[in-house]
Amino acid sequence: MRGIRAPRGRRRTIASLLAETLSPREEARRAALAAAFAEACGQALSREAAVRGVTADGRLIVVARSADWARQIEALAGPICSKVNARLRARVATGLAVRVGPLAP
Secondary structure, eight states: OTTOOOOOSOOOOHHHHHHHHHTTSGGGHHHHHHHHHHHHHOHHHHTTEEEEEEOTTSEEEEEESSHHHHHHHHHTHHHHHHHHHHHHTSOOOSEEEEEESOSOO
């Protein structure tokens, strides 16, 4: 169709919009953290791991489906934490505490 253009600027995903919208609300911070983590990891990795909370010192508690995925996540800890913090617009993640286990809460 002529005359219709895509919006300009950076493309946003649902996860990044949820993280940004929910993070200021106390009761929704866990959902915002989960959305930011999934967005930071990308589709493939977020199917193999999930964030379960934050330790007192700011490390994200992450459960990985297997030891191989846990090692992969640990290797990407720096970039994942940077992306989570950027999406939440706050320094929430100082590192990762990765465990192996079932992903179901």
